Amino acid sequence: MADPVETPLALDDIRVLELAGEPGWYCGKLLAELGADVIKIEPPGGDPGRRIGPFYHDEIDPEKSLYFFAQNTSKRSITLDIAAADGQALFRRLAASADVVIETFPPGFLQTLGLDYQALTQIRPGIILASITGFGQWGPHSHFKGPDIVAVAMSGIMYLAGFPDDPPNRPYGNQSHYCASIQAATGILTALLHRDLTGEGQQVGVSMQEALSMNQETAIQYWDIRHELRGRMGNERRMPAIGAYQTQDGYLMFFVGVPGFGAPWPVLFQWMAEEGMAEDLDSPEWRDIYGQMDLRLVAELYFGHDPELAAQWRPRMSHIDGVLDRFVRAHTTQPMYEEAQRRGLLVAPCNTPEDVVRNPQLNYRQWFTTVVHPELAATIAYPGPPYRLSDTPWRLRRRPPLIGEHNDEVYCRELGLSQQQLAALSAAGVI
Amino acid sequence: MTTPDLPLAGIRVADFTWFGAGPIYTEILANHGAQVIRIESQAHIDGLRVAHPMPEGRYTLNVSGYYNNFNASKLSFLLNMKHPKSLDVALRLIAISDIVAENYTPGTLEKWGLTYEAMLAVKPDVILVREPMQGAGGPHGDFGGFGLVIAPLTGLNHLSGFPHREPVGLGTQYTDYVMNPGHAAIATLAALRYRNRTGKGQLIEVAQVESSVSVVGTAILDYTANGRVGMRAGNRLRHAAPHGVFRCAGDDRWCAIAVFTHDEWRALGGAMGDPDWTREERFATLQGRKANEDELDRLIEGWTRERSAEEAMQTLQAAGVPAGVVQSAQDVLENDPHLKARGYYGYLDHPEAGLTAYDGPGFRLSKTPGRLLSPAPMLGEHTAFVCSEVLKMDDEETAQLVMENVLF
Numbered sequence: 001m002a003d004p005v006e007t008p009l010a011l012d013d014i015r016v017l018e019l020a021g022e023p024g025w026y027c028g029k030l031l032a033e034l035g036a037d038v039i040k041i042e043p044p045g046g047d048p049g050r051r052i053g054p055f056y057h058d059e060i061d062p063e064k065s066l067y068f069f070a071q072n073t074s075k076r077s078i079t080l081d082i083a084a085a086d087g088q089a090l091f092r093r094l095a096a097s098a099d100v101v102i103e104t105f106p107p108g109f110l111q112t113l114g115l116d117y118q119a120l121t122q123i124r125p126g127i128i129l130a131s132i133t134g135f136g137q138w139g140p141h142s143h144f145k146g147p148d149i150v151a152v153a154m155s156g157i158m159y160l161a162g163f164p165d166d167p168p169n170r171p172y173g174n175q176s177h178y179c180a181s182i183q184a185a186t187g188i189l190t191a192l193l194h195r196d197l198t199g200e201g202q203q204v205g206v207s208m209q210e211a212l213s214m215n216q217e218t219a220i221q222y223w224d225i226r227h228e229l230r231g232r233m234g235n236e237r238r239m240p241a242i243g244a245y246q247t248q249d250g251y252l253m254f255f256v257g258v259p260g261f262g263a264p265w266p267v268l269f270q271w272m273a274e275e276g277m278a279e280d281l282d283s284p285e286w287r288d289i290y291g292q293m294d295l296r297l298v299a300e301l302y303f304g305h306d307p308e309l310a311a312q313w314r315p316r317m318s319h320i321d322g323v324l325d326r327f328v329r330a331h332t333t334q335p336m337y338e339e340a341q342r343r344g345l346l347v348a349p350c351n352t353p354e355d356v357v358r359n360p361q362l363n364y365r366q367w368f369t370t371v372v373h374p375e376l377a378a379t380i381a382y383p384g385p386p387y388r389l390s391d392t393p394w395r396l397r398r399r400p401p402l403i404g405e406h407n408d409e410v411y412c413r414e415l416g417l418s419q420q421q422l423a424a425l426s427a428a429g430v431i
Numbered sequence: 432m433t434t435p436d437l438p439l440a441g442i443r444v445a446d447f448t449w450f451g452a453g454p455i456y457t458e459i460l461a462n463h464g465a466q467v468i469r470i471e472s473q474a475h476i477d478g479l480r481v482a483h484p485m486p487e488g489r490y491t492l493n494v495s496g497y498y499n500n501f502n503a504s505k506l507s508f509l510l511n512m513k514h515p516k517s518l519d520v521a522l523r524l525i526a527i528s529d530i531v532a533e534n535y536t537p538g539t540l541e542k543w544g545l546t547y548e549a550m551l552a553v554k555p556d557v558i559l560v561r562e563p564m565q566g567a568g569g570p571h572g573d574f575g576g577f578g579l580v581i582a583p584l585t586g587l588n589h590l591s592g593f594p595h596r597e598p599v600g601l602g603t604q605y606t607d608y609v610m611n612p613g614h615a616a617i618a619t620l621a622a623l624r625y626r627n628r629t630g631k632g633q634l635i636e637v638a639q640v641e642s643s644v645s646v647v648g649t650a651i652l653d654y655t656a657n658g659r660v661g662m663r664a665g666n667r668l669r670h671a672a673p674h675g676v677f678r679c680a681g682d683d684r685w686c687a688i689a690v691f692t693h694d695e696w697r698a699l700g701g702a703m704g705d706p707d708w709t710r711e712e713r714f715a716t717l718q719g720r721k722a723n724e725d726e727l728d729r730l731i732e733g734w735t736r737e738r739s740a741e742e743a744m745q746t747l748q749a750a751g752v753p754a755g756v757v758q759s760a761q762d763v764l765e766n767d768p769h770l771k772a773r774g775y776y777g778y779l780d781h782p783e784a785g786l787t788a789y790d791g792p793g794f795r796l797s798k799t800p801g802r803l804l805s806p807a808p809m810l811g812e813h814t815a816f817v818c819s820e821v822l823k824m825d826d827e828e829t830a831q832l833v834m835e836n837v838l839f
Contacts, residue, residue: 009623070648141769150755153687160602172590182613187794189620192440203797219760221496240451364569
């Protein structure tokens with residue numbers, strides 16, 4: 001492998017101003033690690049998101065938020081009070097050399113500062129302004145507050161997650177921010193391609209609610225086409241070997257028995273028989289029964305309305321499921337996963353974060369990326385590339401920035417402010 | 432289909448993907464003007480074409496809502512890659528394409544003779560995008576799977592849901608819809624821009640597990656930096672209270688409520704009519720509310736149960752409290768006035784499936800907005816068009832290839 005420092009970066013001619021809170025962090029990281037110069041503009045004192053844990057060694061400190069670390073590598077940081085007139089003047093100067101601005105303010109806020117899209121095009125024709133909010137820039141809910149849980153609720157994906165007898169589940173880890181940031185980065189790159197050809201910039205509008213919507217899978221289509229409402233399935237296991245099964249030390253997710261998806265049921269059964277754990281399934285009667293478990297039956301049992309068929313199959317399924325349940329419980333997670341996959345069965349471990357970090361495949365591919373934090377006297381393994389480009393590889397270029405770490409570099413060396421001016425702006429609370 | 436107004440007009444994609452994460456990625460390109468040619472075959476049907484939902488009693492290869500929703504704006508070209516003569520046709524298409532996309536188990540394209548080197552020979556600046564599950568090479572490189580298998584591998588199942596329940600995940604093949612298609616699109620667009628600047632194509636690999644672990648970064652760092660193995664914690668957050676969903680009037684109706692600041696807490700009390708309990712000392716601070724969260728949630732639910740989820744949301748949002756209905760698909764498609772005003776879902780008239788709803792683009796460009804250009808193609812609908820208009824094949828050769836089951 002070539003030394004990554006020698007390889008070119010895909011976006012090394014692009015400057016991004018990330019005037020954004022949590023929903024826009026990952027968008028900035030995506031662009032930065034493809035080579036863009038991403039300048040994170042934080043309010044004096046630092047992005048409020050830095051106060052969200054967990055923290056490095058549980059020391060509550062805005063310079064030690066692991067939540068912040070995870071999404072802010074490879075950026076530079078400057079501080080700026082955008083609400084102050086002097087701050088706005090400085091922002092205009094920064095915008096003069098920017099290709100992209102990412103912002104997450106309530107709709108209309110930038111206009112009150114005289115920094116809306118029209119104003120920015122006066123400073124920098126061809127600029128691209130990406131706005132990420134809970135519900136987009138316009139429409140009856142555009143001014144609703146939209147933290148993650150509100151966005152995932154309104155998107156329809158929460159209604160599908162969890163058990164029918166529990167409240168709906170919020171997905172882990174602010175998925176609305178990730179989805180919105182991914183959509184925004186896609187939009188920004190599409191807009192950049194258009195700008196390269198025509199010189200024309202534009203706005204990229206992202207609503208977290210819409211950014212998440214695709215994740216409803218087929219729920220919209222079930223309602224639209226069949227007037228059937230998909231809800232929470234929990235771990236219903238209407239078919240044996242489809243669902244989560246407990247092992248000695250964790251859980252395995254099974255998806256076996258649907259034609260076209262990995263090895264069929266008899267392969268799983270054969271494995272159980274080899275280990276002497278097939279119980280009475282090792283009889284012609286039961287072989288005949290599980291031989292009938294095909295796609296049509298699966299669909300019919302999941303979505304059909306034939307109570308007789310369901311009544312006939314429920315006890316059979318429940319018996320087979322019980323035998324499988326006992327089989328899985330006799331095993332440990334990771335070895336059973338590897339053996340199942342070796343046999344072509346679609347099975348995966350419900351990995352803990354520790355399992356993920358120890359995952360043989362990720363480690364073989366050297367996926368985790370170590371980052372030196374001199375201030376913490378520590379080296380921390382970070383998630384690695386979401387994609388691998390052969391000629392312009394993803395590159396984690398620096399540890400997450402300290403608050404205002406690049407004030408001097410950006411304001412003085414690049415923008416031409418004197419040290420005295422910087423000190424005065426600092427004293428006035430603008431920087 | 433010519434769409435000169437769209438930003439990816441003039442870009443052609445030879446699309447060998449199937450199922451979820453691949454076609455959803457190429458639809459992003461198609462909706463923004465790229466000509467995306469799905470290579471399909473009667474001998475190798477895309478599993479989504481036979482997946483539910485389909486209209487009752489009309490089960491054909493062209494009516495699946497699952498397939499159709501993710502394949503708008505594309506062409507379908509029949510080419511049986513298992514036939515030896517298909518390689519030549521595939522390479523002729525690649526020679527005039529900008530992007531080649533695939534999401535098979537590593538080695539599948541090579542079995543057909545479709546190696547990266549063969550592509551480079553006919554198209555030196557080709558951008559080849561591969562979306563294998565776990566990445567080529569390595570001990571698990573050839574393991575099988577799709578979204579339902581990928582999400583548990585990433586930790587999302589372990590980390591989502593209530594701690595006393597099994598890690599069943601999000602009820603969908605979550606990583607198939609935005610995570611993997613989105614990351615693939617970002618890498619592709621960056622590579623396209625790099626090619627425009629330098630004339631160089633490249634090979635992109637989006638290993639779906641790698642792309643998906645990226646979005647559980649905090650939990651990974653909590654382990655690598657602190658040694659802590661995170662556990663699913665239901666709907667609560669350490670830095671907000673209340674934070675969860677609350678039962679409302681009706682069957683399975685819920686409203687999400689989240690309070691991050693003191694102002695939002697006061698506003699919540701006001702919106703509920705300032706009941707005495709909201710003034711109790713034990714609820715005055717975040718710390719206090721966290722310490723008494725079960726009781727807090729019970730008291731708030733006493734208020735939400737008395738009204739519809741929509742009324743609770745409207746009342747709370749009007750007071751400045753983050754709140755939102757846990758919407759069902761019916762709510763999202765038919766009742767949400769906001770999505771309706773924004774026209775997020777588009778209705779396209781398909782020759783066999785009729786008028787059905789499609790997801791619109793997940794981002795909106797102000798001057799060159801992407802849009803649903805045509806309903807999903809019927810299997811092989813554009814074979815003749817691709818032969819004559821794209822590959823410039825004469826009718827005789829086309830007929831011959833049809834007879835030999837190459838265009839099949």
